Amino acid sequence: MNPLLSAEDVSVRYGSLTALAGVDLSIHDGQRHALIGPNGAGKTTLLNVIGGATKPQRGAVRFAGRDISRLGPAARARRGINRIHQRPAVFPTLTATENVVVAALPRVIPRRRWWPGGRRRTAQHRAGPLLERMGLADVAAVPAGYLAHGQQRQLEIAMALAGSPRLLLLDEPAAGLSAAEVGRLLDLLRALPRAIAVLLVEHRLDLVYALCDTVTVLRDGQTLAAGTPDEIRTSPLVRQAYADGVA
Numbered sequence: 001m002n003p004l005l006s007a008e009d010v011s012v013r014y015g016s017l018t019a020l021a022g023v024d025l026s027i028h029d030g031q032r033h034a035l036i037g038p039n040g041a042g043k044t045t046l047l048n049v050i051g052g053a054t055k056p057q058r059g060a061v062r063f064a065g066r067d068i069s070r071l072g073p074a075a076r077a078r079r080g081i082n083r084i085h086q087r088p089a090v091f092p093t094l095t096a097t098e099n100v101v102v103a104a105l106p107r108v109i110p111r112r113r114w115w116p117g118g119r120r121r122t123a124q125h126r127a128g129p130l131l132e133r134m135g136l137a138d139v140a141a142v143p144a145g146y147l148a149h150g151q152q153r154q155l156e157i158a159m160a161l162a163g164s165p166r167l168l169l170l171d172e173p174a175a176g177l178s179a180a181e182v183g184r185l186l187d188l189l190r191a192l193p194r195a196i197a198v199l200l201v202e203h204r205l206d207l208v209y210a211l212c213d214t215v216t217v218l219r220d221g222q223t224l225a226a227g228t229p230d231e232i233r234t235s236p237l238v239r240q241a242y243a244d245g246v247a
């Protein structure tokens with residue numbers, strides 16, 4: 001079976017620093033795939049390459065059978081790659097509902113057209129169930145800036161889902177969350193439809209092992225290991241990499 005996404009031979013340099021050196025990564029439909037590794041291993045850089053924010057010096061990205069290497073983040077989002085960032089990127093003065101409506105618009109409006117009322121209503125109808133799914137129905141009318149950090153995370157996931165993703169890129173979603181909030185996040189991520197594949201960058205290995213079926217370990221811009229959570233958890237190579245340097 002062809003993968004939903006493949007990043008092939010990806011290399012990124014920042015001046016003399018090599019962030020990624022010929023990395024390959026494949027993600028299949030519905031897969032929950034984690035990218036872990038010590039600080040500075042290249043995880044966020046690879047997420048940026050897949051999302052279109054960083055152009056690699058070498059390599060290609062294919063998605064759903066097409067070469068998307070030349071597309072920017074917005075064009076990739078329209079094709080079904082949506083992303084949540086290390087810091088929640090919500091509009092603080094808009095309500096939770098309005099945030100989701102804004103996020104849904106690129107999917108319900110043809111490119112470069114003003115949005116007529118019918119399309120706006122379509123976006124609004126999508127917002128309610130998404131907020132409910134993310135446990136935010138009670139705060140739908142609250143400006144996002146007033147929500148707790150964990151709720152802003154949940155809102156950002158609702159916004160990403162509003163784009164009808166086939167692949168969701170999650171960059172350290174547990175960062176800054178309390179243990180109770182991480183538990184809630186895990187429940188919400190586990191309940192995502194199987195039609196959505198997930199690529200998760202995360203330092204919280206408890207979350208990674210509880211959610212993901214495949215784990216890739218990066219170190220110094222290269223793939224150190226890939227396998228099931230059990231294989232990775234017991235790998236001496238991976239233990240050594242973490243002993244050598246992780247947050």
Ligand SMILES: Nc1ncnc2c1ncn2[C@@H]1O[C@H](COP(=O)(O)OP(=O)(O)OP(=O)(O)O)[C@@H](O)[C@H]1O
Nearest residue numbers: 014017018019037038039040041042043044045046
């Ligand atoms: N825009 C940039 N300019 C210069 N160097 C960068 C840039 N972005 C990343 N780097 C460097 O590239 C390397 C890989 O960074 P990256 O953020 O991808 O690692 P990471 O595995 O996500 O780390 P962390 O777990 O700490 O977030 C690091 O040495 C980092 O300092």
